[in-house]
Amino acid sequence: MSAVSSSSLCFYTGHSWNSLKEFGRGRKQQDKKLLVKCSSKNGNPSSQNAARVGVLGASGYTGSEVLRLLANHPQFGIALMTADRKAGQPISSVFPHLSTRDLPDLIAVKDADFSDVDAVFCCLPHGTTQEIIIGLPNHLKIVDLSADFRLKDLSEYEEWYGQPHRAPDLQKEAVYGLTEVLRQEIKNARLVANPGCYPTSVQLPVVPLIKAGLVEIKNIIIDAKSGVSGAGRSAKENLLFTEVTEGLNSYGVTRHRHVPEIEQGLADAAGSKVTVSFTPHLIPMSRGMQSTIYVEMAQGVRTEDLHRQLKLSYQEEEYVVVLENGAIPRTHSVKGTNYCLINVFPDRIPGRAIIISVIDNLVKGASGQALQNLNLIMGFPENLGLHYLPLFP
Numbered sequence: 001m002s003a004v005s006s007s008s009l010c011f012y013t014g015h016s017w018n019s020l021k022e023f024g025r026g027r028k029q030q031d032k033k034l035l036v037k038c039s040s041k042n043g044n045p046s047s048q049n050a051a052r053v054g055v056l057g058a059s060g061y062t063g064s065e066v067l068r069l070l071a072n073h074p075q076f077g078i079a080l081m082t083a084d085r086k087a088g089q090p091i092s093s094v095f096p097h098l099s100t101r102d103l104p105d106l107i108a109v110k111d112a113d114f115s116d117v118d119a120v121f122c123c124l125p126h127g128t129t130q131e132i133i134i135g136l137p138n139h140l141k142i143v144d145l146s147a148d149f150r151l152k153d154l155s156e157y158e159e160w161y162g163q164p165h166r167a168p169d170l171q172k173e174a175v176y177g178l179t180e181v182l183r184q185e186i187k188n189a190r191l192v193a194n195p196g197c198y199p200t201s202v203q204l205p206v207v208p209l210i211k212a213g214l215v216e217i218k219n220i221i222i223d224a225k226s227g228v229s230g231a232g233r234s235a236k237e238n239l240l241f242t243e244v245t246e247g248l249n250s251y252g253v254t255r256h257r258h259v260p261e262i263e264q265g266l267a268d269a270a271g272s273k274v275t276v277s278f279t280p281h282l283i284p285m286s287r288g289m290q291s292t293i294y295v296e297m298a299q300g301v302r303t304e305d306l307h308r309q310l311k312l313s314y315q316e317e318e319y320v321v322v323l324e325n326g327a328i329p330r331t332h333s334v335k336g337t338n339y340c341l342i343n344v345f346p347d348r349i350p351g352r353a354i355i356i357s358v359i360d361n362l363v364k365g366a367s368g369q370a371l372q373n374l375n376l377i378m379g380f381p382e383n384l385g386l387h388y389l390p391l392f393p
């Protein structure tokens, strides 16, 4: 846990939750000190920025979120950006919303020189990622947002991603980046495999309950919904406005590539194999994700026990917030932020519980968690550059 003191601030968004922890006085003072060290207000890399960062795939959705977060980061300067089809274009034309005084108007390049760069966020499609990362110089710290280095078992990678892994040695070195669960390992990593958005929303509530032996590892059912930005920015027919709006689309039914990632994380918590039912859905909103998770409780366990355990597990955490009894997590409450909100409800079927977990797929589900991880690797407070309140409505 970073050296953050967080005080509770009460919010009222039409629902009775009040436990979203907000920016404590201690943390603001700490950030002020760091800001004094940073000469460049506009995010340009300067000798006084503590680290020079590259963003690979800066013209995509997660790349743009990394840039937005870096604009507000006192210690990271943006040293370079890469793109594929959009190489040669300035960021102000690729993302007009990012053409502000707080970001340098860098031109995206195809081939970059990394000699003067300390770390990269790799926001590229899976498959392409491993080919690019294998050619990067060894001095670079890498946070990879793709799925390429998440699965420890290479035969599982081949089975679910349809091709053999082409960087097996690097895969062995990678540390899975579920920050709240693997913080100590992440601190010492050179290559972090940032988790997928659905796996983040599922593992954060379920891992502590499995570790505590409060839920059975059989019969876990996950019904998950994602905003359309989860599918990336490149044009696809099934993502046209007309295809997506005013409807709900299930996809990957019985076979989505996040199944092995979820099962890997839950099996690590359980110490034995876990099999889940997982069905994702695309819903007509631009960002946000909800996982509704149905679990069977261990003999004699009640939902109050699950709630108490989650509160305990996350009491020191800034970004995972367990709501008060009965409060329903809403995607609106996390939009644009790095928070994961969780709550637990009794099912009408005796012995079962319903867990609801919400995140912003582009922030805690991708770029925000990636920044949390790079902060840890570079020895900065974990929450640096992540101080965003929800965009509501």
Ligand SMILES: NC(=O)C1=CN([C@@H]2O[C@H](COP(=O)(O)OP(=O)(O)OC[C@H]3O[C@@H](n4cnc5c(N)ncnc54)[C@H](OP(=O)(O)O)[C@@H]3O)[C@@H](O)[C@H]2O)C=CC1
Pocket (backbone or CB within 6 Å): 056, 057, 058, 059, 060, 061, 062, 063, 082, 083, 084, 085, 086, 087, 122, 123, 124, 125, 126, 128, 145, 146, 147, 195, 196, 197, 229, 230, 231, 232, 233, 234, 361, 362, 365, 366
């Ligand atoms: N969107 C989300 O919610 C989440 C995404 N992820 C993962 O993060 C990664 C990035 O996702 P996202 O930002 O949504 O994807 P996008 O499709 O929006 O962006 C992909 C980026 O990669 C670049 N790119 C594509 N092909 C190549 C190539 N052959 N060589 C170099 N650059 C290339 C694109 O450049 P150009 O624009 O010029 O073509 C673009 O900058 C993916 O692996 C994704 O699965 C993880 C968690 C959540």
Ligand SMILES: CC(=O)N[C@@H](CCC(=O)OP(=O)(O)O)C(=O)O
Pocket (backbone or CB within 6 Å): 126, 145, 146, 147, 195, 196, 197, 198, 226, 227, 228, 229, 230, 231, 232, 258, 280, 282
């Ligand atoms: C809505 C949508 O299409 N979502 C993506 C998941 C986004 C993500 O987390 O992908 P990675 O595992 O590649 O990082 C999907 O279902 O494939």
